[in-house]
Amino acid sequence: AQSVTQLDSHVSVSEGTPVLLRCNYSSSYSPSLFWYVQHPNKGLQLLLKYTSAATLVKGINGFEAEFKKSETSFHLTKPSAHMSDAAEYFCVVHGGTSYGKLTFGQGTILTVHP
């Protein structure tokens, strides 16, 4: 079985400052991990994915995430926040044993202040 915990339900940053959204996972298998973003009234857009290649993964819009097996973490970062980054972010794990079932974290709402 797999699970995902996003450690912050809300994160608030100022434009131009770094973003850190924290995620811990639990999986019985070597997981595939994803970050998705959801803007208001829109679907879930893939930001990046980790699939057992490089542990530092670069995604779209300047986001990146680092897979740390020893800490079972997959935190999402961005060096400089932009107003357009304001959205809800989901850390997601694919367990590898089932037919594509994804397990979602509860989401982190990112607010960006001018």
Added chain:
Amino acid sequence: EPEVTQTPSHQVTQMGQEVILRCVPISNHLYFYWYRQILGQKVEFLVSFYNNEISEKSEIFDDQFSVERPDGSNFTLKIRSTKLEDSAMYFCASSELTDNQPQHFGDGTRLSIL
């Protein structure tokens, strides 16, 4: 870029009525999924579908739910007799493969049961 499209964007239905939510997955994808998100809760897996049959389903996906791929492009979710607790955002997703391949999501259908 190819997209998953869902219709309608918002569906209002009386309790006890049947409802069909429609999705057009990305054309070369082979695996199809439904998820739902009750307001304020996590995104939850409902069902995965491959080769014209259900691959996996969650405990939420009881006898009131069914899925179908009636032709080469559409993928539908039917709720036979809706309950108040079926009110949620329903997301359709598709992927080329299951392992390591990200799922692409539609914008969702907001289902409101009165």
